[in-house]
Amino acid sequence: MTAPGDVHGTGARTPAIAFFDVDETLIGPKSMFSFLEFRFTSDGREPSAYDRAVADLRAMAAGGAPRQDVNRAYYRLMAGESTDRLRGLGRAWFETASARAGFWHPPVVERLRRHRDQGDLVVLLSGSFFACLEPIAGAVGANWALGTRPVARDGRTTGEVVVPMIGATKGTAARAAAAVRGVPLADCTAYGDHSSDLSLLSAVGHPVAVGDDSVLGAHADRHGWERIRDVSAPAVAATAAAG
Numbered sequence: 001m002t003a004p005g006d007v008h009g010t011g012a013r014t015p016a017i018a019f020f021d022v023d024e025t026l027i028g029p030k031s032m033f034s035f036l037e038f039r040f041t042s043d044g045r046e047p048s049a050y051d052r053a054v055a056d057l058r059a060m061a062a063g064g065a066p067r068q069d070v071n072r073a074y075y076r077l078m079a080g081e082s083t084d085r086l087r088g089l090g091r092a093w094f095e096t097a098s099a100r101a102g103f104w105h106p107p108v109v110e111r112l113r114r115h116r117d118q119g120d121l122v123v124l125l126s127g128s129f130f131a132c133l134e135p136i137a138g139a140v141g142a143n144w145a146l147g148t149r150p151v152a153r154d155g156r157t158t159g160e161v162v163v164p165m166i167g168a169t170k171g172t173a174a175r176a177a178a179a180v181r182g183v184p185l186a187d188c189t190a191y192g193d194h195s196s197d198l199s200l201l202s203a204v205g206h207p208v209a210v211g212d213d214s215v216l217g218a219h220a221d222r223h224g225w226e227r228i229r230d231v232s233a234p235a236v237a238a239t240a241a242a243g
Contacts, residue, residue, distance in 0.1 A: 016187040018115035019174050019200060022126035022136060025193040025210045026109065028102040028231070031132040032074055038093040039086075053077055067196055071127050071164040075150050079159030083130075083152050090131030098139065105231040108191055108210060109140065115189065116141050123177055125200060127166045146173050171199030191228075192216070201225070 023030045033054060040050045060070050078086070097103055116122050124137055124145040137145035151160040163169055170192075178185045186205035190197075195215035201207035209220035209227045220227050 014183075014187065015119035015121065016183050016189065017121045017123055017174075017177060017181060018112065019123050019125055019170075019177075019188065019190040019204065020108070020112060020142070021170070021190075021192040021194075021197050021200065021210075022124050022128060022133065023193075025105065025191050025197075026112065026124070026140070027104055027136065029097065031097075031126070031128045031136070034097055035090065035093050035128075035132050036074075036077065038096065039089055042089060042092075067127075068164045068166045068169075071148060071166050072161055075129070075148065075157070075161045076159040078150060078157045081157050083150075083155055083157060086131040086157070087134070091135055093132070094135035094139070098135075105210070107228050107231060111191065111208070111228075112140055112142070120189075121177075121181060121183075123174075125165060125170045125173055127164055144177070146177075167196045168199045170197060171203045174200055174203045195219070 020026050023032070036053065037050045040053075041047075057070055057073060060073060061067070065073075112122055121144070122140070122142040124133060124142050124147075126133055126145070126147045129147045129150055130145075133145040133147045136142075146165060148165045149162045150157045151162060152158065165173065174188070174190065175185065178188060184205075185203055188204040189206040189208065190200050190204045191208045191210055192198075192201050193209070193211040193216070194213050198216065198219060201209065201216075207220070207223075207225045209216050209225055211231055212229060217227065219225075
């Protein structure tokens with residue numbers, strides 16, 4: 001019997017790709033909201049400015065707007081911002097946020113470390129963007145971080161994005177990454193926490209549902225997918241993440 005990833009039947013495991021959703025999968029918080037609050041505070045804005053921005057986004061979602069549209073609305077809040085400044089703010093945000101209890105999900109970080117150690121390509125997929133994803137990817141040793149890409153002209157964001165890395169786009173990105181690397185999707189693993197990650201999880205041979213989203217959990221149980229329900233963060237989380 002050939003082991004998973006042993007494409008030649010030699011008993012040796014062939015490196016594959018491990019895809020990780022980020023917010024509420026690899027980390028506890030929603031990075032986009034956490035970063036936005038940090039940015040508004042850095043700008044000297046009143047706390048009510050952040051509250052209003054988040055309330056508007058949540059109202060869109062509650063009104064039935066597609067997640068892609070809510071994602072686009074978030075990036076319109078970045079219009080006119082320097083990309084260099086956003087990167088700098090992202091590094092400062094990460095230094096502060098990652099030191100808080102609950103930032104990392106240790107069971108998922110440990111899975112990422114195992115994939116990395118056995119030679120798998122580690123790819124982060126997220127609706128978040130470079131300011132948040134670059135420091136996270138650097139901390140866990142991810143090979144690629146594929147997020148929503150804001151449009152920039154002359155070093156400043158326009159408020160528009162290319163394609164939100166949300167929903168079906170994650171599955172498309174996973175298939176493209178596997179094709180580029182010449183890796184069978186059946187040998188790949190993916191981790192996600194929400195029903196919007198179903199396109200990604202369904203694309204691979206080894207899907208793992210993280211957390212307690214009821215729709216995703218029901219789908220995972222019906223199809224016999226692995227589940228990681230307990231994502232509680234012990235004190236050693238930050239050390240494990242950096243390892």
